[in-house]
Amino acid sequence: MTDPMGQALAALRRGDVIGLPTETVYGLAADASRPEAVRRIFELKGRPADHPLIVHVADAKQLDRWARDVPDAARALAAAFWPGPLTLILRKQPGVPDEVTGGQPTVGLRCPAHPMALALLHEFDGGLAAPSANRFGHVSPTSAAHVRDEFGNAVPVVLDGGECEVGIESTILDLSGDTPRILRPGRITRAQIEARVGPVAEGGAADSPRASGTLEAHYAPRTALLLLPRAALVDEARQQQALGKRVAVLALGALPDGLSGVALPDQADAFAHGLYAALRALDAQGANLLLAERPPSSLEWLAVNDRLRRSAAGAGLGNDSP
Ligand code: TXA
Numbered sequence: 001m002t003d004p005m006g007q008a009l010a011a012l013r014r015g016d017v018i019g020l021p022t023e024t025v026y027g028l029a030a031d032a033s034r035p036e037a038v039r040r041i042f043e044l045k046g047r048p049a050d051h052p053l054i055v056h057v058a059d060a061k062q063l064d065r066w067a068r069d070v071p072d073a074a075r076a077l078a079a080a081f082w083p084g085p086l087t088l089i090l091r092k093q094p095g096v097p098d099e100v101t102g103g104q105p106t107v108g109l110r111c112p113a114h115p116m117a118l119a120l121l122h123e124f125d126g127g128l129a130a131p132s133a134n135r136f137g138h139v140s141p142t143s144a145a146h147v148r149d150e151f152g153n154a155v156p157v158v159l160d161g162g163e164c165e166v167g168i169e170s171t172i173l174d175l176s177g178d179t180p181r182i183l184r185p186g187r188i189t190r191a192q193i194e195a196r197v198g199p200v201a202e203g204g205a206a207d208s209p210r211a212s213g214t215l216e217a218h219y220a221p222r223t224a225l226l227l228l229p230r231a232a233l234v235d236e237a238r239q240q241q242a243l244g245k246r247v248a249v250l251a252l253g254a255l256p257d258g259l260s261g262v263a264l265p266d267q268a269d270a271f272a273h274g275l276y277a278a279l280r281a282l283d284a285q286g287a288n289l290l291l292a293e294r295p296p297s298s299l300e301w302l303a304v305n306d307r308l309r310r311s312a313a314g315a316g317l318g319n320d321s322p
């Protein structure tokens with residue numbers, strides 16, 4: 001039996017899929033240059049084949065290996081934020097498999113800031129296609145145990161890199177068109193990006209490529225979830241309990257008196273760090289309804305609000321939800 005890194009490397013070289021820790025969430029990774037290995041990721045996730053995957057690379061020198069006509073903005077942002085939670089959508093090199101790009105002319109690239117992922121990427125000397133290691137539409141995993149819960153023996157090699165520091169997925173910035181556009185908000189903010197490369201648009205354009213993280217119903221627990229301001233949440237909880245329903249609460253700072261559930265810090269980055277583990281824990285409590293406290297609408301909470309809104313939209317659809 002070899003060490004975990006050796007096992008992971010051997011599995012990737014065989015064309016197998018592994019569980020990979022990153023600083024955002026765990027990924028389901030395979031050799032991005034091998035179409036059959038990438039197809040296996042889609043089978044495992046139950047994800048539609050036209051949804052593109054992010055290619056994880058060891059450093060910014062890999063930009064030109066996967067992308068062409070790389071704009072200066074991409075180099076400036078990679079220099080500033082890689083390794084880190086920023087994915088750049090660029091025009092792809094002709095050799096990038098359609099399985100990775102969903103047949104689109106672009107490719108998503110990111111260099112993850114997790115020591116295990118970086119060590120593996122340097123050793124592997126290639127790109128790793130990796131979506132979040134959850135079944136399609138479900139809550140993303142932020143620990144190795146979450147990945148094992150989700151896939152069991154179907155993914156025998158899961159590198160355990162501890163809890164993900166960031167806890168929500170990377171910011172996605174599309175640099176393939178005329179104006180840079182944020183397709184998915186994350187830890188790296190619009191202001192941080194604009195400070196380096198000037199004005200950036202936000203939200204998918206009508207003709208923008210499909211990004212599954214931008215579908216309305218995503219990141220969803222299996223129990224129905226309502227997002228409410230604190231006072232309304234307490235009222236709703238009392239009413240539901242009066243009807244005999246079991247209610248579990250996700251609160252900011254502290255749980256309201258007499259209600260049970262999970263409280264996360266009243267601070268955006270710390271809340272993001274714990275969000276997906278909290279949703280999984282709440283889902284496991286067997287409640288009829290999850291009530292989540294709506295965070296402030298200020299910019300620092302943008303990415304958290306985005307994930308909570310999508311969780312609420314997709315919740316309660318059960319195990320076979322899209
Ligand atoms: O933090 C992250 O980005 C994590 C970790 C594992 O790196 N990965 C992740 O992957 O969230 P995934 O597949 O769950 O979400 C990646 C998003 C998808 O919504 C996908 O559609 C979008 O990136 N994407 C990838 N390539 C794209 C492209 N060429 N054009 C537009 N969107 C793209």
Ligand code: MG
Pocket residue numbers: 131132140213
């Ligand atoms: Mg995902």
